[in-house]
Amino acid sequence: MCAYNSETNWISRPTAFTLTPLPKLPMSTTPRPVHTSVLPAETLAWLDPQPGQTWVDCTVGSGGHTRLLAERVAPTGRVLGLDQDPAMLELARQQCAELPIVWIHANFDQLSDILIRHGLAQVDGVFADLGFCSDQLACAERGFSFRDDGPLDMRLDPTQATTAAELVNTLSEAALADVFWEYGEERYSRRVARRIVERRRAKPFTTTQELAELVRQCVPRSGTIDPATRVFQALRIAVNDELGCLERLLAVLPRVVRPGGKVGIISFHSLEDRRVKQAFRTPGVWQPLTPKPVQATAEEIQRNPRARSAKLRVAQRWTDV
Ligand SMILES: C[S@@+](CC[C@H](N)C(=O)[O-])C[C@H]1O[C@@H](n2cnc3c(N)ncnc32)[C@H](O)[C@@H]1O
Numbered sequence: 001m002c003a004y005n006s007e008t009n010w011i012s013r014p015t016a017f018t019l020t021p022l023p024k025l026p027m028s029t030t031p032r033p034v035h036t037s038v039l040p041a042e043t044l045a046w047l048d049p050q051p052g053q054t055w056v057d058c059t060v061g062s063g064g065h066t067r068l069l070a071e072r073v074a075p076t077g078r079v080l081g082l083d084q085d086p087a088m089l090e091l092a093r094q095q096c097a098e099l100p101i102v103w104i105h106a107n108f109d110q111l112s113d114i115l116i117r118h119g120l121a122q123v124d125g126v127f128a129d130l131g132f133c134s135d136q137l138a139c140a141e142r143g144f145s146f147r148d149d150g151p152l153d154m155r156l157d158p159t160q161a162t163t164a165a166e167l168v169n170t171l172s173e174a175a176l177a178d179v180f181w182e183y184g185e186e187r188y189s190r191r192v193a194r195r196i197v198e199r200r201r202a203k204p205f206t207t208t209q210e211l212a213e214l215v216r217q218c219v220p221r222s223g224t225i226d227p228a229t230r231v232f233q234a235l236r237i238a239v240n241d242e243l244g245c246l247e248r249l250l251a252v253l254p255r256v257v258r259p260g261g262k263v264g265i266i267s268f269h270s271l272e273d274r275r276v277k278q279a280f281r282t283p284g285v286w287q288p289l290t291p292k293p294v295q296a297t298a299e300e301i302q303r304n305p306r307a308r309s310a311k312l313r314v315a316q317r318w319t320d321v
Contacts, residue, residue: 033091035134036303037064038266038310042294043127044068046314047264052076053124056115056256058108058249059083061133063092069127070099080118082106084157084240088133107157109248115256122258129266130246132156132236134306144236146212146228152205154232154239164235168211169204173197183243183271184234188219192231208232233269246272250279254286259319262289266312273311280315289314 043065049055049072057066060083070079078100083089084107093103106114108128115123136156137144143153143164152165171179173193180189195218196205205211212228219227237243253263263286267273273293280288293311301308 033062033064033095033133033135034138035062035064036306037062037068038129038304038307039294039296039300039312040064040068042312043264043266044072046289046294046312047125047127047262049073049077049125054078054080054120055125055127056080056082056111056123058111058126058128059130060092060103061088061129062135063095065127065129066092066101067096067099070096070101074100077124078102080104080114080123082108082111082114084108084160085136086158087139088135091135107245109245109252111249112252112256122256123261124258125262125264126253126257127264128249130242130272131268140208143208144232146208146215146226146232149207149209152208152211154236156240160240162239164211164239165205167235167238168196169200179238180231180234182234183237184230184232186219186230186234192218237271243271243275246275250275253279254282254317257317259317261317262314263317264312264314266310268309268311273313276313280313285318286315287318289316 047069049069051073053073054077055069055073057069057079060066060081063081066079066081073079080102081089081092082104083092084105086105089103089105093101102118104114111126115121132144136142140148140150141153142155143150152163152168154164155162167179168176173196176196177189177193180186180192186192192215195214196211199205199214211231212226215228215231216226219231221227257263263280265276267276277293280286290313293313295312296304296307296310
């Protein structure tokens with residue numbers, strides 16, 4: 001079942017199981033994506049999708065990897081393209097007309113239900129390129145950037161309830177320090193948490209610059225890295241429950257990938273990569289195809305600095321035959 005309707009410009013929303021008009025978001029008018037896909041050639045070489053196959057791209061983003069997968073499986077195969085950000089889905093859709101892609105606004109931690117809704121028990125392969133896109137970072141209204149002023153939001157799915165401002169203004173000092181330490185490895189986590197709690201008594205945080213300025217006053221600068229980097233990363237991971245979503249995806253993959261099928265996951269920090277590495281080492285379930293994570297060449301990093309921390313791991317679903 002192809003839920004995308006090109007006449008009405010609607011995209012399936014499997015959580016509601018109805019066709020939902022896309023919300024009007026600032027990015028949906030952006031003509032071209034700013035995001036550059038990481039490790040495109042390596043991803044395609046390791047996953048090696050074949051004509052007629054069915055693949056899932058869990059993280060469509062600006063559609064770069066989705067397009068590569070869809071071109072390979074076309075014309076008889078298809079790609080189910082998921083993203084929890086409807087603005088990214090719309091942007092990607094504009095880049096991938098004519099390709100056999102079903103666009104689905106959903107969190108990838110719902111993958112099993114989504115496949116059932118689309119009449120599928122198993123697929124030939126699943127791909128995920130974790131985190132967020134340059135387009136989301138570049139849109140100040142989304143609140144991901146510590147450089148531009150915007151609302152302290154950071155939700156990848158704008159229909160979700162909890163924002164970064166809510167966490168910053170309501171979590172206890174100890175809980176804030178834990179978030180900054182566990183998800184950002186911020187050495188000054190306690191100091192930042194204490195100062196946040198002191199400051200919010202007078203005035204709750206509403207903008208990215210209010211928070212970034214406070215962090216810059218607490219954390220000494222080291223090299224060229226902005227002192228607010230780790231706190232912003234930690235908050236984004238917490239707001240979107242990024243590690244919880246990854247764990248739920250990893251848990252469901254053995255059921256939804258057919259024997260002999262493949263999974264490829266690109267991660268951007270050790271908290272993610274550790275989880276992927278451990279899951280792919282489960283004997284009798286996965287056979288890791290990449291003994292070491294695949295990383296970008298110096299040339300790609302020069303072209304696309306975001307690729308410097310990307311790690312691709314690929315595994316094949318175990319088969320006895
Ligand atoms: C790094 S970008 C993907 C870039 C994409 N591969 C490309 O080539 O343009 C990550 C995307 O995944 C989405 N995303 C992150 N976590 C998600 C989740 N749990 N479920 C669905 N989408 C998610 C983000 O909204 C973002 O658009």
